[in-house]
Amino acid sequence: MLNKVDDNIYEVPIGYRPGMRVPGRIFVSPQLLEMVEPGTVDQVANVATLSGIVKYSMAMPDAHLGYGFPIGGVAAFREDTGVISPGGVGFDINCGVRLLRSDLESSVVQPLISTLIDNLFEAVPSGLGSTGRLHASDQQLTEAFVSGAKWAVDEGYGAKDDLVHCEENGNMKGADPSQVSIKARKRGRPQLGTIGSGNHFLEIQRVEEIFDEEKAKRFGLFKGQITVMIHCGSRGAGHQICTDHLEVLSRAVHKYCIDIPDKQLACAPIGTPEANNYFGAMVCAANYAWANRHIIAHWTREVFDKYFGNPKLDLVYDVAHNVAKIEEHDVDGQRMKLYVHRKGATRAFGPSRPEVPEVYRDTGQPVLIPGSMGTPSYVLCGTDKALDLTFGSACHGAGRIMSRSKAIKTFAGRDIKASLSREGIVVRANNPKMLAEEAPQVYKPSTEVVDVVHNLGIATKVAKLIPLGVSKG
């Protein structure tokens, strides 16, 4: 049913399911294609039926079964005829990754890994139902929704210089806190500065390999260097915002007579009050997530300061991988304002885009691909080719191949911890049972996924980072 278009590009033809307005494109190698579930292809086709979609309904190399959009899904919609759908963003709005680089060599840090992880585990609350050390007032919460990481800096978390190293400067415009429900505020208030659970983590890493010396230098990375990666999102605030607006948009599809193949693709035409309200609330959650990662980075620095004086821990970059953005792109030779949805996909802009921070304007933005627990993470660099192929997007991780329930049946959390420890990786987790479902074996090989991204040229490999210690929920 899928047509091979080029190496690592497969097309889901119009007609794969009724109502498709554009073809689908799945960016995978033949090996990865075998791991793509039929349901994932169906989801790519479902997205292709939405009004105003341009070019293709896309899935990145880590594509797997999601809800509404597939995970790894990218789709862009015209302003005049298109829609906005929370199904194209997900519940964990602005789930994302931040990378901090130290000026420390791994030989200095390695003997202290256990101590550092214990300290980080204490300093940064994680796990199910975790609440933060920070007790935000209602006013502060509103400011976090509106100003994101900028608010965090104003409150004394992190440095001003950090902001230019965040996507959107950590402060996306268009927030409308009046569209955030009391319920979402109630969930969000105690959770600012928490990692959460699931696949989220705080990790101490070592730069294992440099693929591109010049770009690595620009990103401030060198072999043997210690880095810290933070992977988390907007916590209960984002989940509730999505839930609330999904209910509204489910009714909107009737109001605007929109035919959708899956209820999770509930949406509203761009410009309608329902669409505007969701977008304004989504931006609040995105900003909350940037504030969250900023606060966590600050506490991480405090721990490192305690042991190493001032090891810098400068921000390399901070990327969102669950978000919708208003961006300009060329479609059939015409410049268009588009609503680009990325769900489990990272923006990967090349040098030509004004959104790329000044410091990375000659290279392209850093693209951060977190590994799963115990597997390598990668730093790549965005390219202008990605603009043409994928609206400037790349994958966001490895992508699951084994369900959580099967993982729990197959692996025991204790064994996972022991096997990671044999590899020299220290793990602290609130709930050892949950380690099983995040076992390295439940994900596709991240190296394979990253190689496809690199070979396609939608982002190019810069560095490989391996975990030394992980703090998990």
Next chain:
Amino acid sequence: MKPFEYLEHTADIKFRAYGQTPEQMLENAAIALFGSMTDLSKVQVKETWKTELKSPDLEQLAYSWLSEIVFLFETESAVFSTFKVNLRQKDGWMLEAEIGGERLDLKRHAFDNEVKAVTLHEFQVKKNDMWCVQVVLDV
């Protein structure tokens, strides 16, 4: 009649919950949701929570009900094991429920998953021989 069954899903949790009545279906769905997170036999009923919800149709009500349980779990920091649902039909559907459980104690309550949200993906309420709701949870 089995009260519910879990189905295979790569990234998330999928289940179908059944009932002779819509009330029973909603109660069983709540047990399936909470039981996917933690062992309900370890939850003692020390407190009760009451909730009231209203929706134009039963499917939306089912979605609101399950979402409400996720909300209460997180904001009350509590685990639940008993769910009693009453429904009335008047200008749409009204739900009154009493939820039994206790405050979360991580020393006693171990978790397999944390449900982030209830999705609408393939969400469906149907009545054939009995009532059935199909749910995919985001974990």
